[in-house]
Amino acid sequence: MKTSTRVATAITAGLVLTLAACGSEPATDTSPSVPSTSAASEPATGSATETTAGEGSTGEATAAPAQESDEPGADVAFTVDPQQSPAFPGGGGDLLPVDVRAGTHPGYERVVFDLEGADTPQWRVEYVDSAISEGKGDEIDVAGDATLQVITTGFRMPEPSETGKLAQGAYAPGGTDLVKEVFVSGIFEGQNQAFIGLDAQAPFRVFTLSDPARIVVDVQTGS
Numbered sequence: 001m002k003t004s005t006r007v008a009t010a011i012t013a014g015l016v017l018t019l020a021a022c023g024s025e026p027a028t029d030t031s032p033s034v035p036s037t038s039a040a041s042e043p044a045t046g047s048a049t050e051t052t053a054g055e056g057s058t059g060e061a062t063a064a065p066a067q068e069s070d071e072p073g074a075d076v077a078f079t080v081d082p083q084q085s086p087a088f089p090g091g092g093g094d095l096l097p098v099d100v101r102a103g104t105h106p107g108y109e110r111v112v113f114d115l116e117g118a119d120t121p122q123w124r125v126e127y128v129d130s131a132i133s134e135g136k137g138d139e140i141d142v143a144g145d146a147t148l149q150v151i152t153t154g155f156r157m158p159e160p161s162e163t164g165k166l167a168q169g170a171y172a173p174g175g176t177d178l179v180k181e182v183f184v185s186g187i188f189e190g191q192n193q194a195f196i197g198l199d200a201q202a203p204f205r206v207f208t209l210s211d212p213a214r215i216v217v218d219v220q221t222g223s
Helices: 004-022 160-165
Strands: 054-057 060-063 098-106 108-116 122-127 144-154 169-172 179-188 191-198 202-207 214-220
Touching: 004 214, 060 160, 060 179, 098 122, 098 179, 098 191, 108 179, 122 202, 144 214, 191 214
Parallel strands: 060 098
Antiparallel strands: 054 060, 098 108, 108 214, 122 144, 144 191, 169 179, 179 191, 202 214
16 A cells, blocks of 8 residues: 555656646747858859959959940941040040950951940050050050050049949950950049950951940951
């Protein structure tokens, strides 16, 4: 009898503890929260602008495709002579260089300089013996056996927060044979200087497009 009484007492005590636990509030986690590190919460990585597809193995940015099929007026012809817009050099403006693209079209290869701003750019394009940067006077090593210098005016100095979106430095075109490299040396006294390195000297033509503003340089590859 004493043994049975002890067992019953133990069972009763266990039931009381179980009921008390079921009726208690759930424990609250008071430890500080830790931000999620899942792929969905990771910041996007890549180039500062949609222009560049990223750093290549040579340290060059990859020029995005130039898909425009626009043709200039009949008065814009291919030639090896220097070319410039009627109002060159023009005055100040609000433009910024934000992209470089290149592509292949029937009879020519195209390089497009994308600009941001409302003003109309003025330009001068010509063959030069060496790629010399304005301001510093340094010689730039641009790939190819012939070099076109592209001077565009109507630019402003960027704000510190805007420097990450500027087109600057070397760009390696994809899929072009004649155009070997494009190098943008940057803005100096309201002008933006760039160089197009070519496999050989060839006739070229230059014109502008709008909405957004663009400078287009076509280099002839056939008759």
